[in-house]
Amino acid sequence: MAGLGVHSEPMTTPRTITIDPRPHLTAAGGSLLGLIERIDPDQVSLPTPSTDMNVAQLFSHLIMAIERLGSAGRGDDLSTWAVSGPQVGVEHWAQTCQQAVDAANLAWVDDQRLDAEIVLPWTTLRGADVVAVYVNEIVVHGWELAAAIGTPVTWSDEAIEVAEQMMHSQLPDADRGPMWAEISAHLPEGVPWEDPFANAVEVGPDATSLERLVAWNGRDPHWSPA
Secondary structure (H helix, E strand, C coil), X not given: CCCCCCCCCCCCCCCCCCCCCHHHHHHHHHHHHHHHCCCCHHHCCCECCCCCCEHHHHHHHHHHHHHHHHHHHHCCCHXXXXXXCCCCXXXXXXXXXXXXXXXXXXXXXXXXXXXXXXXXXXXXXXXXXXXXXXXXXXXXXXXXHHHHHCCCCCCCHHHHHHHHHHHHHHCCCCCCHHHHHHHHHCCCCCCCCCCCCCCCCCCCCCCCHHHHHHHHCCCCCCCCCC
C-alpha cells in the first residue's frame, strides 16, 4: 500500500486531516509493537491476507513503510527512501520495529511539517495527510499480521478514524478499476504497473470501525488462513 499511483508532475490537494494525527501515529505504533513482541519463530512463514506475503515478508514491508514515513518527515530526497525492508531474525523484530517507530515520530516533531507540502513517490500531500496515510499502513498491515497469527490487537478508535478519513479521500470509490486504468494509461512506456489496492469489500451495517477500514483497503475483514 502507500502507493496510489504515479504522476509525471507533483500534485497537491488541500489538507484533509485537520487535527494533529501524530498522537494517533504514536498510539498505532505502540499497538503494533505489542503485536510484534508476540510473534513466535514458528509463525514467520504463515500466510497473511496480503496473498503475496507471509508474516516475515509482511513485517519487512511494514517496517519499510514506517521508514518511509520517517523519510517524509525529515524531507529526505526521494532517491534515498527505502525500497525494501530489513531482513532480520524474528528475535530482532521488536527492536527493529521500535527503532523505526521512534525514528518516524522524531521526524515529525516540528509542528510546521503538518502543513508543509510533502513530495511522495506518487503525489504531493500536506504533512498531516502523509502521517494519516501511514497510520493506515500501520493499522491495516498490523491487522493482517494479527489475523495471520490469530492474535487480537486493540487499535485506538481515533487512529482508525484518522486512517478511514484519509483513505476515503485517497480512494473515494469502492470500484477502483477506472481509477487504476486512467493512471496506468498515462504512465511512460515501459513503466510497470500493478494495482495498489483491490476494490473495497462490502461489509454489513453491523461492521466495526476496524472492519470498515480493512474492507475499504480491499481486505476481507473475516479472512482466516485456509
